[in-house]
Structure formats: structure tokens, C-alpha cells
Amino acid sequence: MCASCHGREGLGNGPSAPGVLANFQDPEWQRSRSDADIASVIRLGRGMMPAFGEQIVPAGIEALVGHVRRLGNANAEPAPTDANATPTGEPSPEEESTTPTP
Numbered sequence: 001m002c003a004s005c006h007g008r009e010g011l012g013n014g015p016s017a018p019g020v021l022a023n024f025q026d027p028e029w030q031r032s033r034s035d036a037d038i039a040s041v042i043r044l045g046r047g048m049m050p051a052f053g054e055q056i057v058p059a060g061i062e063a064l065v066g067h068v069r070r071l072g073n074a075n076a077e078p079a080p081t082d083a084n085a086t087p088t089g090e091p092s093p094e095e096e097s098t099t100p101t102p
């Protein structure tokens with residue numbers, strides 16, 4: 001269901017993509033988002049991104065965050081298999097800026 005917009009590899013080029021989406025394999029993108037950011041977008045939606053909080057249980061959302069991270073790690077340094085740990089520990093202040101133009 002995610003792939004229809006985000007593409008099977010998370011490149012953001014799925015057939016139903018409503019414009020240009022984030023490339024989940026881009027290390028820059030991975031760095032710019034915390035796990036909490038990703039989880040909250042999946043849960044609450046944003047812009048054209050539908051909210052999935054009603055359809056996906058919290059554990060499922062966590063699993064999706066892990067999946068998004070693995071997509072990124074395919075192109076970045078190999079990550080330890082930590083499903084729960086916060087990768088960097090760096091707090092990421094709201095760097096909310098990149099809302100794509102509608």
C-alpha cells in the first residue's frame with residue numbers, strides 16, 4: 001500500500017505518487033528525519049500523505065519505520081539490527097522546512 005506512492009524501493013516514484021516524494025534511500029533524507037518524525041508522519045499523515053494511524057497498530061508503524069530505515073541503509077553504512085534503539089541519540093529539533101509546494 002505504501003509502494004503505490006512511495007515505490008517498491010522507497011524511491012518516491014510509485015504509480016500513484018501525487019508529485020515528488022522523499023527518496024527513502026537518500027542518506028541525506030535519512031539523516032534529516034528521526035524515527036519519531038517518520039512514525040508520526042505515518043500515523044498522522046502530512047500533506048498528501050494519508051494518515052495510517054487508524055489502520056495500522058503501533059507495532060506495525062514501528063515495523064514500517066524500521067523498513068524505511070532499512071531502505072536507507074541499503075545505500076548507506078550497514079546498520080546494526082536494532083529495532084528499538086534510537087540510532088544516533090541526537091535529539092532532532094523541529095527542522096520543519098521542506099514542505100513541498102502543492
Ligand code: HEC
Binds near residue numbers: 064
Ligand atoms: C497516496 C499516496 C501515499 C501513500 C499510499 C503513502 N504515502 Fe507516504 N507520503 C506521501 C506523500 C505525498 C508524502 C509527502 C508529504 C509531505 O511532506 O507533504 C509522504 C510522506 C511520507 C513520509 C515522510 C517523508 C518525509 O519527508 O518526512 C513517510 C515516512 C511516509 N510517507 C511513509 C509511508 C508509509 C510507511 C506508507 C504506507 C503505510 C505510505 N507512506 C503511504 C504519499 C503517500
